[in-house]
Amino acid sequence: MRAAWHERRAEIDVLDDAGEVTSRDEFRVDDDGSLFLLRHTDGAPLTGKASELNVVRTVTYGRDGLAACELHYRGMSQTSGEVDRPHTDLPGFGSWRDMLALAGIKDADLSGADAAPPLAVNNDGDRWAPGHPLRPGDLKAMFTPGARAQAAGDPVEIEVVDAGEVKLSSGALLATDPGYLVQTLRGWEGPLTVRVAPGSYPVQLSIAQGTVAGARIVVSDEPVVSWELGLRESQHEIDLGDGEFYGLGVDTGVASFTDVEAVSSVADPAQQVSADLDDWHGTVDDGALVMWHAGYGDGSYPVWVGRAADGAVAAFVADMLILDGLDESTGGP
Structure with missing residues (x-):
């Protein structure tokens, strides 16, 4: 998990046994202080190139109640019907269960104390610097x-x-x-x-x-x-x-x-x-x-x-x- 609450952004990655990222959930803190799931991406692995055997799927949840699903394989995309954007209260430090639930990670998926280290706020001990929307230049x-x-x-x-x-x-x-x-x-x-x-x-x-x-x-x-x-x-x-x-x-x-x-x-x-x-x-x-x-x-x-x-x-x-x-x-x- 990576979080930069001062920039209203956080991410959760799920890794396979080889250490490859197989899913990523991107969160934002809304103007009312609540936490919402903006985008879910899954594939095998996300770091590889999409192919017939490696399809990457991205679901983006809109404020208009629609979720756009894009398959990174032959450029296919679709928009679903009405769906609520997943959201919850902003978690306190160390209270990640509601946030993990938005990412589809249940208690049964965690291995007790062994699951705690990957949930560190910092990435490899360094402060995480999330990406930003386009910024103006000169x-x-x-x-x-x-x-x-x-x-x-x-x-x-x-x-x-x-x-x-x-x-x-x-x-x-x-x-x-x-x-x-x-x-x-x-x-x-x-x-x-x-x-x-x-x-x-x-x-x-x-x-x-x-x-x-x-x-x-x-x-x-x-x-x-x-x-x-x-x-x-x-x-x-x-x-x-x-x-x-x-x-x-x-x-x-x-x-x-x-x-x-x-x-x-x-x-x-x-x-x-x-x-x-x-x-x-x-x-x-x-x-x-x-x-x-x-x-x-x-x-x-x-x-x-x-x-x-x-x-x-x-x-x-x-x-x-x-x-x-x-x-x-x-x-x-």
Whole structure:
């Protein structure tokens, strides 16, 4: 067992007689202080490659009451019906039985006192450092004209281009593919939970070797002292695994910023502007929507929320993930 309660994470591994890991359970501490099972993985062994004789199965329990099961064999996956996410109270030190029960380990599976040593909080005597969701890198450098970086291993120099202003009439930012706006009207996705004061805000693009590396909304001139991942309703960062993130989905090669209240008026013209987009960026309805070519194309891209020293939102950055080394699990603002 490995636990880092200060980071709200713990894991339990089950080993076979040869010392190979055959199952792993990943736990998280929720906002209410309870412990829940996020993911169960089993196979023989997990350290080997999946094959016809070695299938690895991963079950992830969602907050929406669904469990997604992925078989790491020929890329098969499925989503089950409604199932409660396993949870219990956070155990006190040395009181692991409820936690072990979430992992399907019963008292009968333990061998009395001989089972105690493997349940040590530390891993081989060292402090366990769990993985983290994606962390932002040097987003300041991304929007510094003349800054040097690398893209796909090649040196590049940053150019910053003004893309006009985006009107956030309600202050609720929607970052999305313009082609998804119709789905947004049907409730398929929503704005970020972080809100700003209604108004028009400058949008800047970071250009690296003729490619859009990122798009920034400048909310204020105050320096950003911290970055956090932009989340939509029902998204929780504690549910993410190592290097994972919730992102802006792109399926037409174009991304955009708009206000959630403007969707009904910009949805149709945005699709036409997006289809004809030749420049780095384009606008709809005098800034009701600002769009840009999304880095190298389709995919998912994180949107970061930058906060000033007083906690107020100072910027939003949609990172197109083309600059090497600017998004690391140990990165900073």
